[in-house]
Amino acid sequence: MTTGTSVDTPAPRKPPTLYDVATLAGVSHQTVSRLVKGHTNIRPEIRSRVEAAIAELNYRPNRAARSLATATSRRIAALFFDRLDEVGPTRIVQGASDRAREAGYVLDIVGLDPRQHSDIERAVALIDESDTAGIMVFAPTEAVRDEIARVSFGVPVFLEAGVLPASGLRNGDVTGTALLTDHLLELGHRRFFTITGPLEWFAAQTRLRSLQESVARGGGKLVGQLEGDWSPASGYEAGLRLPLDQGVTALVVSNDQMALGALSALRERGVRVPNDMSVVGFDGIPESRFFEPPLTTVGVEFDDQGRSSMNALLHMIDPGLHPEAAELKLPALFARESTAPALR
Incomplete structure (x- = not known):
């Protein structure tokens, strides 16, 4: 009988992740993700730190995930003011969702509070990480618009802000x-x-x-x-x-x-x-x-406004398949008992 000592085989080392790179570079994982995806709106000093961390850790992006990201997506991300008691925004997003579904897309809604800058940043980071064909931004405030403008997305973005700037439709x-x-x-x-x-x-x-x-x-x-x-x-x-x-x-x-x-x-x-x-x-x-x-x-x-906005985004995604947004219906006046001729 032969005896001997057993030798523990070391467990294979796990490959570094995007989060490991972010920790070493001292940045957010969203920043690393944007650089890996080829986004250009990253400050040079940040870019240098991230690239150095990638080289040190020998980080390689997940090829399967990247192949999924390049496949044709049927999802549209939507940033939405998350208060269901606001009639106008709720009906606009419902109209947009209906039109997206008719065109064969699913509208994924990311709620945000436009009064909270951290909430806006979180929502933008979520849609920046998602696999989408386009992005619809229901942007009621300047803060939301400015945060969107700061990020370079790799897909078409349409800003719905109560006006339709891309199509010049009446407000x-x-x-x-x-x-x-x-x-x-x-x-x-x-x-x-x-x-x-x-x-x-x-x-x-x-x-x-x-x-x-x-x-x-x-x-x-x-x-x-x-x-x-x-x-x-x-x-x-x-x-x-x-x-x-x-x-x-x-x-x-x-x-x-x-x-x-x-x-x-x-x-x-x-x-x-x-x-x-x-x-x-x-x-x-x-x-x-x-x-x-x-x-x-x-x-x-409002429903038509949402549908027109979605049409504008669909046209940006595939101009040959989707027509541009049509002229919106004008508002209608409902004169009721709360108004009467001035007495003085």
């Missing part, structure tokens, strides 16, 4: 606000006040600018403004602060939900709508006809 915020203002001017109103949405939002900026231009064009005056956050509570708070000693006869509210809060505040303050002050909203939500009094508003075809 529902502009035409809708003009409809409401002209309606009030025709009723004899000349002294206006407004409750805006949060002014870092493109929609709020555009509606305010359109109101200012329409009032001035009609010979009226915008006496003042207060800023809300799209919620009924913020409309209520603004309604409590609205000055009643400046002859205001028309209140223009940037969405129907804030208008609901404003109507409640005015009622508490003894202001009769529309006898003492006419009030209008924006969006045309189904509930607006049941407000007290029923709200004059404009209905915007």
Whole structure:
């Protein structure tokens, strides 16, 4: 019988990962991934550190993963303002999702809070890492737009920000606000006040600018403004602060939900709508006809806006297969009992 000593065979060394490279270079794994994918918007000193770490660790990207990434993808990533109580953005993304599905794509939605920079960065990193044919960005604020502009994506990107800059289509915020203002001017109103949405939002900026231009064009005056956050509570708070000693006869509210809060505040303050002050909203939500009094508003075809935006992205992905976006339907005015002729 032969005896001997056993020798432990060392376990095979695991190949280095992208995360190992990131740790050695002192950068995020997203940065390493962008460099490996060939992105160019990486600072030279960062690039040097990552390349040195790759060489030191003898890192090799996963070929199977890379082959999957180069295959034709049927997925579209979407950055979306993750608040389901916001009617407009929710209906826009639903229209976009429906159109993507009809074209044979799946829309993967990544939610974000546009008020939190870290949340925006996280969401952008997630879609940058994903295997997609294109990216749809529902970007309500300048912060989201700026973060998107900072990243060099390898696929088409369409920015849906309440306007359609790639196609030059007409803007529902502009035409809708003009409809409401002209309606009030025709009723004899000349002294206006407004409750805006949060002014870092493109929609709020555009509606305010359109109101200012329409009032001035009609010979009226915008006496003042207060800023809300799209919620009924913020409309209520603004309604409590609205000055009643400046002859205001028309209140223009940037969405129907804030208008609901404003109507409640005015009622508490003894202001009769529309006898003492006419009030209008924006969006045309189904509930607006049941407000007290029923709200004059404009209905915007948000679903069509989402579909048109998706058409624009699909055209960028494959111009030969998908036509460019068509002209959007104009907003419709719903004149109801919250507006009446000015009495002073």
